[in-house]
Structure formats: C-alpha cells, structure tokens
Amino acid sequence: MNVNFINPFLDSLIHVISTMASMELSSGKLSIKKDNDAKGDVSGLISLIGPQTKGSLSISFEQKLILEIMQNMLGENPGMINEEIIDLVGEITNMVAGGAKNILADEGYEFEMATPTVVSGQTHTIRHKVKGQKIIMPFDSHFGKAFIEMCFED
Template identity: 25%
Template sequence: MKAEYINPFLESAKTVIEQVASVKPSAGQLGIKDVKFVEKYIWIQIGVTGQMNGDIVFGLDESVALKLVSAMMGGYAITEVDEMTKSAISELGNMISGNASTILFNQGLRVDITPPKLTESAALAGFTPKKALTIPLTMDHIGELDIQVLIT
C-alpha cells in the first residue's frame, strides 16, 4: 500500500463534490485502519485494475448521504434512501473514480475502474476485512465521506 495512491482520489473527490454539491470539502488525517462495514452506512465499492489493483471504497452514513444528495439536487429535500438517492451516490463515486483514473493516467499509470457497487449492509458487502489507507472528507453542514483505498 502506497500513500500516494490515495492522493488522486482525494483530489478528485474534493473537485467533484465542490462541483456537484456546491460545498468545499476539507480533508482530515490520513491513516491506516481496518475496513469495517457498519450498518446504517452506504458503501460504494469501485474496483481498480491495470497498473494498480484493488478497491476504492467510499463510505458515508445514511443521514450524510441524504444531505449530500439534497445538495446535489440544488437543495431539494431528500428524506429517504430510495433508488434515486442510491443512483446519485453511485454516480458520485463513479465520477470521483473516473476523474482519479484520468489523474493517474496523466501520472503515467494506466488503470481501469469497474462500475460502482453500492452496498447498504455489512453482511452483503462481500469482501473480507483488510487494512486500508483512509482519509475522511468533511463537508460543512453535510457530514463526512470516508475514502478507503485498498490497492496493491
């Protein structure tokens, strides 16, 4: 695991969130932690293949997801995690990862990303506990998005 692997995803997440939700996120402390799926969270898992292999996992509490999608919809109040909410969060993960893969390409790394896999239940996540590079992004008045990089 190399710390520089998280930087393109962090840079991309800040840019995309600022564009689609009109909020400027700030990065927390980079760390290594065990990936633990907790309930009442939405997880977006995106696979990375090519010169980097592994997964990028974006995690956010359901209440944060509702506020984030509301911001993405120009302030329209979203009150439940429905198919539209899931689609918006999945697309956010896709946009962040797509932009990050462009940044990686410009750095000389060729990677492909898989379509986002959204999971709401720890039991359904389907991968074993691992250590991940992680960094939280705090969005004012919205909450925290956790970026976890499991790349080999």
C-alpha cells in the same frame, strides 16, 4: 501501497463534491483501517485494474450528508436512503474514480474501472477484493461525514 495513488482520489472527491454539490469537505487524518465495517450509512465500492497494480476504492456517506448532497445536486431530498440515493452514491463513486484515473494517467498509471456497487445500512461492511493495506480518510462537512477508503495490492 504506492503513495502516488492516494492524493488523486482524495483530490477528486473534494473536487466532485465541490463542483457538483457546491459543498466543501475538509479532510481529516489518513489512517490504516483494520476492519471491514463501513463508517457511513451508504457506500459505493469500485474496482480498479491496471497493468501496474489493481485495487479498489470506496466512498461512504453518513445519511444526513448524502441527503444534502442530493438536495444540492438534484433539488430533491427523499428524507431517507432510497434507490435514488443509491444511484447517486454509485455515480459519485464513478466520478471520483474517473477523476483520479485521469490524474493518474498523466503520471503513467492506467486503470480500467468496474461498475460501482452500492451497499447501505447502519451496519454494512466493505470488503476490498485485493490483498493489500487498507487506508481510510474521514472528511467533515456541516452536514456530516464522508469516508474514503483505498486498497491497492502491494
């Protein structure tokens, strides 16, 4: 995986949550992910395809955190993961990928983005459709954890 791809996605997640939900996320330790198990309760997954490489991004949220994000962004808290939360996770995934896409375009990398897919449930899985090493980084907040995963072709 090209290490130049990592920080734009991490920075974009922090920026989106900070500006849109007025919340701070603190990053944990980046590591290689060996399985397909999602670490959160709801996950957005988006494919990124460009002339230099292709990859995918997923963002997973623990339920308590995504409910608080929705409260801060929209003034609503449904108390559980529902269709509105699923839509919000898809939109956050899209915003994070779009922010990273803009940063990478300035560095000469171009990507097209697919429409995000959202999966939920305590035992859901995330399957990246490209062959490459998966990396994951946890983020902590006062309301729970978020996890960002990236996988790009070698």
